[in-house]
Amino acid sequence: MELTHENVLGKIISTFGEENIWDAFNPDGILTITTNRETIHDLIKYLRDDKELQISFLTTMCGIHFPGQGDKELCLMYQLHSLRHNYRIRIKVFMPASDPVMPTMTDLYATANWMEREAFDFYGFKFTGHPNLTRILNIEEMEYHPMLKQYPLEDQTREDKINTYFGR
């Protein structure tokens, strides 16, 4: 079967229902859909195991921060690839910053282990079921999640980097 956006979206919606899949569009030729955290694990498992789709490669997974967006402040983005059909799909899950909890994908893809550790390191996502959710890139003593932009940009203790020298 030829994988087109209509085919794939139709299969996904008929399996998971319209109430769980929304905002489908293809901004750059890649089908992009939004789902919720209850559906995401089953959806990725279904894409991997379905005989027709065979979307069985987790290309990347990362967090996104949209400051001041209320219930859509944090987002996790999954990109999957069907090597068999050379077809890509992008899945997003939004959540409020007060509740950054997601199910882990480590039972489906071993590569999700490090990707989720990175998302935890930089954004503070908590992945339930992750075997070793520790920082992966930053120093362990770091007390914040740097990509959330909730820390002072300037090093407050120095006198040689005041705005005057930088034209700010």
Add this chain to the structure above:
Amino acid sequence: MSDTNKDIIMAEAPEGISGAGFFATSLEKVIGLARKHSLWPLPFATSCCGIEYMATMGSHYDISRFGSERPSFSPRQADILMVMGTIAKKMGPVVKQVYEQMAEPRWVIAVGACASSGGIFDTYSVLQGIDRVVPVDVYVPGCPPRPEQILDGLMRVQELAESESLRRRDSPEYQALLASYNIK
């Protein structure tokens, strides 16, 4: 071949009393003279400043003229720790360990804006200057500094080495400085 004798500049003899067949001076001055002209650097090069240092080691700028003939890539016989390039916070403990493994007397040159203050990388992952982890003797400005500037920094350390008293490393001020960095 040129007349090489014209190119050679002898080091100035220290102050002392000379007479027929003898020359007397203090031990400090002799050791200072020897240290000044045999400073072996340990290049800790992480980025572009390291490339400038490679040019400094090359035949055109020739850091060997100053007695820094052997870049020691081990702390074992090194006198100067030359930190060249961005030091990330994760690299900080490594710089400190290398410094601790060097024997006294030891000097530190922070080459370039990153090693001196973090430079343009005013960000969560970069150490804002290596003086957060080790004491620094000479800061070389520039981004990156030209080889002449690195040589100038080396010559500043030469002045320090020449005039430093043999007892300075035992002084309470120096011990307090190391203690402030938690270096035993």
